[in-house]
Amino acid sequence: MKKLMVLMLGLMIGFTASAQSLPDVKVETQDGKTISVTELADGTPMIISFWSTTCKPCVMELNAINDNLYDWLDEVDMKVVAVSVDDARTVSRARAMTQGQGWDDFVCLYDKNQDFKRAMNVSLTPHTFVVDGDGNIIASHSGYTPGSEQELFEEIKALQ
Amino acid sequence: MKKFLLFIGVLFAATLATNEASAQIKVGNGQISVALESNNIYYAPDKRMVELGLDKPEDRIRGNFGSNDYLKVDYRQGRFSVGVQVDGYLPGLYGYDMYTYQQRKSTLSAFLTKYVQWEDANWGVRVGDIFDQFGNGLIFRTYEDRNLGFNNSLAGARAYYNFNNMVNVKVLAGMPRLYDVRSKNPVWGADLSLSISDMAGWYDGIISIEGSYVGRYQKGATELFPTKEEFGTTVVGVDSDIVNMVSGRANFEYKGFSFRGEYVTKLNNDKFNAALSASKGNVINIDLGYNYKRFSASATFRRQENMAAPIELVESGIGGGNTINYIPLITRQHTYSLANLNPYRGTSVHTGGEIGGQIDLYYSLRNPKVRGKYWNFHANFSMFNTLNHKSGDMDMKSRNAWIDFNFDVERQWNKSVKTTLFYSYQRWDEEINHYDSPTAHYCDSHIFVADVTYKINKKHSVRVELQYLNSNDYEGDWVAGTIEYNFAPKFSFYVSDMWNCEAMQDGQYGNGIWNPDTLEYEGNALLHYYQVGASFTHDFLRVQLSYGRNRAGYVCSGGSCRYQPAFTGANLAFTLSF
Numbered sequence: 001m002k003k004l005m006v007l008m009l010g011l012m013i014g015f016t017a018s019a020q021s022l023p024d025v026k027v028e029t030q031d032g033k034t035i036s037v038t039e040l041a042d043g044t045p046m047i048i049s050f051w052s053t054t055c056k057p058c059v060m061e062l063n064a065i066n067d068n069l070y071d072w073l074d075e076v077d078m079k080v081v082a083v084s085v086d087d088a089r090t091v092s093r094a095r096a097m098t099q100g101q102g103w104d105d106f107v108c109l110y111d112k113n114q115d116f117k118r119a120m121n122v123s124l125t126p127h128t129f130v131v132d133g134d135g136n137i138i139a140s141h142s143g144y145t146p147g148s149e150q151e152l153f154e155e156i157k158a159l160q
Numbered sequence: 161m162k163k164f165l166l167f168i169g170v171l172f173a174a175t176l177a178t179n180e181a182s183a184q185i186k187v188g189n190g191q192i193s194v195a196l197e198s199n200n201i202y203y204a205p206d207k208r209m210v211e212l213g214l215d216k217p218e219d220r221i222r223g224n225f226g227s228n229d230y231l232k233v234d235y236r237q238g239r240f241s242v243g244v245q246v247d248g249y250l251p252g253l254y255g256y257d258m259y260t261y262q263q264r265k266s267t268l269s270a271f272l273t274k275y276v277q278w279e280d281a282n283w284g285v286r287v288g289d290i291f292d293q294f295g296n297g298l299i300f301r302t303y304e305d306r307n308l309g310f311n312n313s314l315a316g317a318r319a320y321y322n323f324n325n326m327v328n329v330k331v332l333a334g335m336p337r338l339y340d341v342r343s344k345n346p347v348w349g350a351d352l353s354l355s356i357s358d359m360a361g362w363y364d365g366i367i368s369i370e371g372s373y374v375g376r377y378q379k380g381a382t383e384l385f386p387t388k389e390e391f392g393t394t395v396v397g398v399d400s401d402i403v404n405m406v407s408g409r410a411n412f413e414y415k416g417f418s419f420r421g422e423y424v425t426k427l428n429n430d431k432f433n434a435a436l437s438a439s440k441g442n443v444i445n446i447d448l449g450y451n452y453k454r455f456s457a458s459a460t461f462r463r464q465e466n467m468a469a470p471i472e473l474v475e476s477g478i479g480g481g482n483t484i485n486y487i488p489l490i491t492r493q494h495t496y497s498l499a500n501l502n503p504y505r506g507t508s509v510h511t512g513g514e515i516g517g518q519i520d521l522y523y524s525l526r527n528p529k530v531r532g533k534y535w536n537f538h539a540n541f542s543m544f545n546t547l548n549h550k551s552g553d554m555d556m557k558s559r560n561a562w563i564d565f566n567f568d569v570e571r572q573w574n575k576s577v578k579t580t581l582f583y584s585y586q587r588w589d590e591e592i593n594h595y596d597s598p599t600a601h602y603c604d605s606h607i608f609v610a611d612v613t614y615k616i617n618k619k620h621s622v623r624v625e626l627q628y629l630n631s632n633d634y635e636g637d638w639v640a641g642t643i644e645y646n647f648a649p650k651f652s653f654y655v656s657d658m659w660n661c662e663a664m665q666d667g668q669y670g671n672g673i674w675n676p677d678t679l680e681y682e683g684n685a686l687l688h689y690y691q692v693g694a695s696f697t698h699d700f701l702r703v704q705l706s707y708g709r710n711r712a713g714y715v716c717s718g719g720s721c722r723y724q725p726a727f728t729g730a731n732l733a734f735t736l737s738f
Contacts, residue, residue: 070531096458
């Protein structure tokens with residue numbers, strides 16, 4: 001236990017402010033193709049939100065982002081990536097839900113084996129990341145309270 | 161306990177001191193990331209619950225404190241990554257299967273998992289603990305679910321190769337984890353998928369065919385479980401120390417239409433229930449999907465017979481996590497508490513199989529140019545029946561075990577008001593849920609929910625939720641309410657109550673105290689299951705604190721469930737990751 005604590009302390013002292021980048025793991029797209037997460041970094045800043053069909057606050061957050069998206073796009077260049085962590089049991093429900101909630105403007109990804117989720121250390125959903133155009137993770141938020149989507153927008157704005 | 165608190169304290173202090181939104185540790189060209197999740201409960205004495213026999217403190221043999229903790233550290237440099245995870249059960253939380261496993265020991269327990277991985281463009285190798293699945297997982301799936309306390313990661317090796325998206329081959333082998341021990345039973349498998357559409361150069365849709373093989377070995381299984389006569393009936397034993405399973409799949413997707421079909425079969429006798437004969441098994445699973453603009457539909461049909469494949473055959477292995485394949489419940493997992501009071505848990509474990517399906521319909525009515533004003537409609541129907549089977553010498557006919565019809569209508573009126581109305585009709589056979597009974601006893605429940613969110617301004621919002629359940633089951637009617645107040649983006653507070661408002665039903669059912677002399681329930685419990693809680697979020701830290709009464713019932717996650725005995729207590733949960 002002591003050794004572990006020393007290790008942890010060592011890690012804390014070693015902190016730098018430089019950003020972490022997107023991991024090289026594979027996910028499925030809306031049309032069933034497999035892509036690497038690193039392909040998301042195409043120069044446009046993004047909000048990456050991890051959600052699942054049984055997570056109510058996740059759906060609330062994505063709906064709130066969707067409601068604001070046109071206003072935001074007037075001010076900044078950005079995209080929204082909705083990553084479903086539903087397993088094989090509910091992935092078809094997740095696909096149906098993205099259409100049924102009108103999330104047409106989102107990039108919808110499916111992380112059936114939860115490789116992306118594990119690599120990003122997401123334990124509770126919703127978990128949202130703000131990522132710059134080069135794939136560097138700028139900010140991370142877990143949980144959702146109505147109105148907290150504004151903070152994501154401010155962080156995206158700061159990147160422009 | 162002291163060491164644990166000290167450790168947490170140090171971690172908290174160090175984390176808050178850095179106060180960097182995305183701090184991380186650079187080592188050479190790589191980066192280290194750390195995640196900690198801790199779930200702690202103090203079980204408080206509750207006279208009323210004990211008096212009613214709902215809470216049994218004497219069952220909590222590890223005392224009044226439980227803590228499930230997970231610390232994960234990963235190092236990543238380009239395509240290379242390596243990581244460890246330490247799970248601490250200090251001791252484990254009451255109601256998790258781990259609690260039962262831990263009873264075998266007298267000390268606190270920890271479990272270490274680790275991996276090294278190389279992920280190239282078209283191939284990858286991983287050595288150590290492996291999380292993977294073949295197809296829908298019906299033949300093989302290793303995964304972690306902390307809500308349920310499941311983790312069956314395979315300690316071994318995995319390699320895959322992808323040839324131009326046309327051919328994908330994967331092989332793996334290892335020893336699965338069984339709660340806090342590593343099973344000695346090796347599991348191995350291979351998976352092949354062929355993309356016909358890519359081979360034909362057709363990129364408008366997907367046509368693929370796939371197949372898998374999985375094997376498991378348990379030393380001496382045939383000697384441990386021979387065919388024998390028991391109370392005049394023959395209980396069939398295990399026919400081989402090795403169980404072989406194969407799966408075939410076909411997928412088709414074109415212009416909003418999708419079809420996914422899978423057939424899985426177990427070629428050897430396997431024993432997953434002490435009372436049932438060992439047997440071969442099979443599953444048929446068909447998923448259909450269709451979407452057009454803002455309408456979408458998805459349907460699943462599934463028939464399964466004796467397909468549960470345990471890591472360790474029953475008697476040496478117990479718990480819902482003792483499995484190398486994944487046959488989840490596909491009924492809707494509700495988010496409103498009263499709709500989730502008596503969830504469907506499947507009948508296979510008692511009757512050997514089930515047949516049924518579910519259908520989902522979604523429609524969003526909105527003007528694409530006007531955001532912040534829309535209707536979302538969702539309807540869902542699911543139904544499952546048992547299969548014709550034998551219970552001892554008795555022939556049991558197929559009968560209905562579960563029906564759920566539910567719908568919800570969500571209306572965003574304007575930027576500040578949103579309402580959701582929800583209704584669910586649930587019908588279940590109380591007998592078949594507990595054991596393989598020849599007579600059915602159906603319960604019918606109607607659940608009504610109204611949920612309103614009002615955004616006062618950009619930062620402040622209130623959410624109110626009212627629920628009513630009308631039922632003829634043993635507990636009768638319930639009402640529930642929640643008030644939640646949010647200060648975005650950091651704080652959230654809530655108060656909720658679930659009240660069993662109707663305790664007696666025709667003198668037959670009730671949640672009063674059972675009197676063995678009069679053979680009746682006496683007195684009305686009319687118990688309030690209250691909760692108060694708060695959560696705080698700051699960058700990569702999230703803390704939740706709550707106190708209240710918890711009803712005994714099933715906690716379900718991802719289509720699997722575990723039984724949680726009733727308790728009253730304080731819960732402190734936090735996660736941090738960077």
